[in-house]
Amino acid sequence: MEVLATPKKYLLRWCGWFFLGNAILFCLIGLHYLSAVLPSALSLLTLYGKKVMSLFLVLAYLGQLSFLAFIPYIFIAPCILFFPACRFIFLLAIVIAGFAASLLIIDTFIFVLYRFHLNGILFSFIMTARNEQVLDFSWHETLFTALVILGVFFVEWVLALVLWHQVILKNKFLGVGKSITLFLSVCLYSSLLMILFSLNHPMNRMLISASRFLPFYENMLGLMLPGKEGLVAIERMGETHFLQPQQASQPLRYPLEVMQSGVVKHPLNLVIIVIDTWRADMLNADVAPFISQFAKKSWVFQQHYSGGNSTGPGIFTLFYGIPSLYWSSMQAQHQGPVLIDALLQNQYQMGIFSSETLREPPMNETVFRAVKNLRLETPGNTPYERDRSITREFDDFIGQAAMTGKPFFSFLLYNSVHSYCAFDEDLKPLQPAVTVCNRMQLNDSTDPVPYLNRYKNAILLIDKQVEHVIETLAAKNLLENTVVMVTADHGEEFNDNHLGYWGHASNFTHYQVQTPMIVYWPGSKPAVFTHETSHYDVAPTLMRRLLGDRTPFAKYSIGKDLLDVNSSPYLIVGSYIDFGIVERDRITTIFPVGNFEIDHLDGRPIVDAKLDLPVVKDVFLEMRKYYKS
Secondary structure: OOOOOOOHHHHHHHHHHHHHHHHHHHHHHOHHHHHHHHHHHHOOOOHHHHHHHHHHHHHHHHHHHHHHHHOOHHHHHHHHHHOOOHHHHHHHHHHHHHHHHHHHHHHHHHHHHHOOOOOHHHHHHHHHOOHHHOOOOOHHHHHHHHHHHHHHHHHHHHHHHHHHHHHHOOOOOOOHHHHHHHHHHHHHHHHHHHHHOOOOOOHHHHHHHHHHHOOOHHHHHHHHOOOOOHHHHHHOOOOOOOOOOOOOOOOEOOOOOOOOOOOOOOOOEEEEEEEOOOOHHHOOOOOOHHHHHHHOOOEEEEEEEOOEOOHHHHHHHHHHOOOHHHHHHHHHOOOOOHHHHHHHHOOOEEEEEEOOOOOOOOHHHOOOOOOOOOOOOOOOOOHHHHHHHHHHHHHHHHHHHHHHOOOEEEEEEEOOOOOOOOOOOOOOOOOOOOOOOOHHHOOOOOOOHHHHHHHHHHHHHHHHHHHHHHHHHHHOOOHHHEEEEEEOOOOOEEOOOOOOOEEOOOOOOHHHHEOOEEEEOOOOOOEEEEEEEEHHHHHHHHHHHHOOOOOOHHHOOOOOOOOOOOOOOEEEEEOOOOEEEEEOOOEEEEOOOOOEEEEOOOOOEOOOOOOOHHHHHHHHHHHHOOEOO
């Protein structure tokens, strides 16, 4: 290595061995994927099915991860041909391979926790939002990640030196590397052929669903299909009549007709309080004592569901009343919800207070785009510090709003519960609770109680903030003419179904999508309702009961009045990268390339389940209803 230039054939051979070594490293790292996919992939299959699935997983696993490891070779080899300097090539290869391996490690943890891979949306969140608002890493998790990445680069450096001195300079294992590379290529190609040749077999959908645990595998499958529409063809696999509508910006027809709203003579004020990540069973006296007492004076909807399993879809459906798949069109065409437009038409003073940034997801370009002087960030070093800040700002806002004689609308979004691993406050009554989160070690056998208690302690903190908001309204004699809603954008899972799911945005079971819904309506008797309701019902209820609009609900929402006991046979639930159809007895999840899986309500797969075509047809009509034909 002391020489400045080395024969190209030595460097090319070293480069091949180096990335072959990385293929082995990638396969070792990828074992983390298997912990998430094996239980569901092999469950409920016949003995024959398990053999086929096991063979497919082995072939796809070895082939795809090895292929990903070899991708940097495409960039390094030309550098060797034009600039065969040993030190430069070594440094370049180590940096690129180390970066790729680090991304793979991070992706394995992301997939195990959330069941999706690193993607552009997640990178956008990380680059533009505060860390704790996306993944809320604790210092322990951040340190662990940094040490692992440093370890990866050390391994790459050692691997480079060992291969150079023990294989290349000693001229060992001639031809062995090519044979191993050929074997790995055959593995990948064979796994792809298994999917292609099983198109007319029920096993096909199981293979496609299982392949999701491998990053970019579906893209490889699309490349094998003829023509430019390879990936679109995948969308038709297993069910040729099934195709997912593209989530792209299309011309809107929202609302479907001119709204029949006027100016309300004696309007009530409106306050909507959203507690990020507050799941339905956490509305109780142990973790939310004040809110539970306030609920006794309100309408309580015990079977209420968000329209999403993550913040963006949850907030979008709450205000728009239509599926979150319309988000990109609303954003691109600068279309706000009719609810906000009607509030502004009635000269409501607007007080929007969020301890999370309104940039990601871009609520400033959708839900609140028409609000003037919208503040996008709340200052503060911690989530709870920002939560307390928005409570104080709300106090100031209604103090000034009350003096104008005009009605006001205020939205408060609290973040500490979502960031329960990021806060470090003194209020920790529920024990045992983890002192430092390390979700990289979470799996199906982890005791959830310490994490659940830390989560509950965060809810206790926000319960105090909500208490302050309500008591401030009461002290200013505003509660008697103010509608107050307390709800959440989505829920949170703590391996409740024993399938290894933690957090949210990973499935559409009720732990992740069912939320509390409390509505205090002045002059109305308290009541507890057990019929199913959803975020889609909020906008229609407020438009009709608060603002007196007579437009038929279907012209601007797929929801109904919250007090309407008739329930829809299905619920459309969105995420950032896929969406689900929740029915009475099952959940159908539809992925970005169009393939799908059907599970029981607890998330366990239903073998040989078929799409309920009438329901799917109705869902797709709902998802195209507000586009121009």
